[in-house]
Amino acid sequence: MRAWAVVEAKKPLQEIELPTPEPTGKQVLLEVTHAGVCHSDIHIWEGEWDLGSRGKMRLVERGVKLPLAMGHEIVGRVVKWGPEAEGHGLAVGQQRIVFPWVGCGTCARCRAEEDNMCVQGKALGVFQNGGYATHVIAPEPRHLVDPGNLDPALAATYACSGITVFSAINKVMPMDPDTPVVLVGAGGLGLQAITVLKALGHRRIVSVDVSAEKLAAARQAGATDTVEAIGEGTTQRLVAACGGPVEAIIDLVNGTETARFCFDALTKGGKLVQVGLFGGEMTLPLPLMAMRALTVRGSYVGSPKELRALVKLAQGGGLAGIPITREPMRNADSALQRLREGKVVGRIVLTAEAA
Template structure:
């Protein structure tokens, strides 16, 4: 008798409703671990890969150029229960509930050896290059990419694998700084609320949020922002400088669109740092002489390392991270979740669960 199939919600055409497809269940080999997916967050980068391209400004790069061929299964904010392990796997056992670190590298390069999988030039990212968590099960190459979440709500823990980890790593590139010095954060969606929680946990008290949506601005104030600014009306740079109340040396751009990058560069004081996080895409024209003259630093941040994920979980277990809004939806609603996220109708994070499978 053949084994029961595994089901995945797969992208079969750019922007089309995801299709539930059956695949042969995988048996873990070597150090691999097989998990039953219990929770999987829906991230804005999932929207880009669902749409089938990455906006690089002068051109839109199809995801096929990254090696993705339909059907492919997205989802990288994964919590699951171990169902089987390979003969060489250690550190977990069937029944364990674990958070997956998805940004795995090749395992052989200097970056991977240094624990910087996210910097690997040949990534094997779960939910991008390997089948992800919009599925019944997920196969993880090594138990070292699994994190114990005992004491943490698993739906919230799922968001830490990307949203929490990404902003923790990005914020680390701006700190330490005087906790009363203004730090400008652009965007108050799921990443923004995660960033506010982590900034509060790390002791920063003067956060000015730039956000066009009124409800999101109110949410940012409730989550600890000292001031909010609507970038829509004219004079946004002047109003932002006034709200900051002092030289702006740090900007965290969680959107990273042409308008947000231009605003960030316009308000940065001499010696300031811009950390670019969002994947909205596009391009800007940059006067190169301004960078050395103003002493500016521009840093791109791509998720974070396994050690940084461990640090985020330590903060959560200590009760230092205020929970962000999480809406749980049944797995079969994945296309609707992606659509709502694309259309800006999501506050916080949507997490798919296995309750309706």
């Protein structure tokens, strides 16, 4: 198979030949037709995460091996499967969304379909080859979801940005639909979050970003209020836009600066859900955590159950699309660099030549 792979950290992706995997056991081999370009791919390409005062977490020390075909927002066509996958309704040519956040497959978390919480994570596009390639292996048929009549380019984004925001939103719900929910970041995740909140019937959505262009896209997607996070006073502007301290904030950037202004904007009993991987750290005033009964928690992508629920919501017609830019797979490196430079509104989705 061909892959557009990270061969060396921070160097251009290279088109290389790799052995096409032969499915065994429950595995399913798919021919990739669509692969979204996610901000997490930038960190994988860089080879490290910023942990603030704890230094850098280098991915090679976590088991990431190069060369690696990244890409975890995948739609493909079924090609063949292992003998243990028989009887699961598979057919050659079926188009399927591939759930990428797979684990060991045998622990209690995986058996409960909470694969994303497995401590032995083996995510596609991170610990094994993903969608920046002509073929990909899904570990089990249950990791495949039928997109139905959905646009496959949009459906691919549901495997990461879609379930990531869906899972994070679930962590602040239920809420009165007119109580502001703040979304920090108006990129692909932020726009997906707006569409999911609207589909769930939420009416007050506040988008925060440093880019006027992305805030305009957020308003077009349905944000009721926007806040520009440039210079001093972001907390004050955010509180003013919400009509007071905030009950729920989802930080889709999650850097040192955003974490601080988010925390400072919370009301008593408020929740901050940290999603993004920008990097850095935050220092919490511990007495305030107790006195104000605050919740600060992380949210890591989503589960196969959440992917199926999200796709069902989209198939019902209640979930609007986000801006999608299609690029041929051979443009994987330039697409990644455009995203790194902050020049992408919505999502770039790489497509196979014949897709």
